[in-house]
Amino acid sequence: RQQKPVWALCNDTACSAAMLLASACSRRLVTQTSRIGSIGVMMSHLSYAGHLAQAGVDITLIYAGAHKVDGNQFEALPEEVRQDMQQRIDAAHRMFAEKVAMYTGLSVDVVTGTEAAVFEGQSGIEAGLADELVNASDAISVMTTALYTHDTGGTMPQLTAT
Template identity: 40%
Template sequence: MGASSGVISYEGFKYQVESAARDPRTRAILLDMESPGGEAVGAFEAAAAVRAAAATKPVWTLVNGLAASAAYAIASASTRIVSIPTGISGSIGVVLAHFDYSEMLAKEGIKPTFIHAGARKVDANPYQALPEAVRERLQGEVGQFYDLFVETVAAGRPGLTEKAIRSTEAGTFMGAEALELGLIDALGTFEDVLADLSAGGGSVAQTRPVAAGPGATSPTPAVPSARTTMETPVTDTEADQVRASERARFAAILNSPEAKGREAQANELAFNTSLSAETAVAILRTAPRSSGDLAGFVAAKEGRTALSLDPEKQAKGGGNGDETLDWDEVIASENAKVPGYRKGER
């Protein structure tokens, strides 16, 4: 069901986040949000998993359409929240619905009878009117979940007080208004966020401190808000130029005709190397069509196995002959064809 619809469980989400947090190859985590929310039960534990991951490496959330209710609870635990201009954030509230079908059943001449043990076993059933005492108990449960929700957001968004969070009254807010209220940190697109992270925007030095929130199974260490770095200051204009260049590079590689049928290789070359678009496309042009074996391709790229660019040899199961080029030779050969290339650059 989930594989075809996009639905994901809290357990599956937590597993993915925790796996990425443990993976030494992962420099940062990006949560691509398009969700109206979900059940209250499990949401705050999922947020705690994001908070724990954010203590060790940057975790950014992109409101790529909608991050409401439980989805916003999870997003609030991340290091940074960016929304597309038309993205909707908020709905910091809790709802529980009760449907009373008793009058409809009475009109149909149907009278349900419950045979049960335990006085509260049939509380809030839909075939009887809701007693006031049961309503009060349910309202108490909703209030407890709401308190947890507010505490979770306050822990992840230090600039928001619990009073300010409650004052939103579970409203939803688009782009600029969400930014003004402090529900998000910036406006941008998926490409903007990816370029920022690729350009080093997700350095640990920029990770804001977060408090241990409700649902955490162990104390979450705070990340220093500042530290001594050995970085050269970059102007906003220079940063914009870098991001634009990265977006253009991603597009040139991934949208090239050579990437068709070689999607795994194209993604690897685009996101996990600093090769120029021209060099990456040249490599794709001579590479065999993908068999779906990304792990094998990565192993070849890293020199653990020989990288053959001969489709015929690959089709025959060969490719380890004298003609096989290793990764560094391919890069050097292709870079040498780029005008103005200087030896030593990649």
């Protein structure tokens, strides 16, 4: 990132995994109506057990390995399995937040403190998830200007083919 700048432009949505990718960029641009954030993790469990029983359908699971069928959709979710899934989700969330924190310079507490909220435009900047508010049609100009500007503030002439 220091040798070759990589910029992200969120013209619409950069949530969840896209937020992680954007956070790894050296500069993050958002538009007024863009959505950014959703730094969280989720999974779901669906049980057909009651419906199948009511329909008279009996499913027999044949498996090897005590945890092979944990969380299957044919049985109600046992509390022990739910707790295991929650631990996995919590670990993945922590890893996600640590990466975003590392890339953005925010603390892990600030990142997790967003509680997976989605921010629009300026509020994404205020949350520390984006750097600059731009008009989408001006984004390329903003990037081009930065490309031809030295750290000293000088500008390099743009070369044209002869």
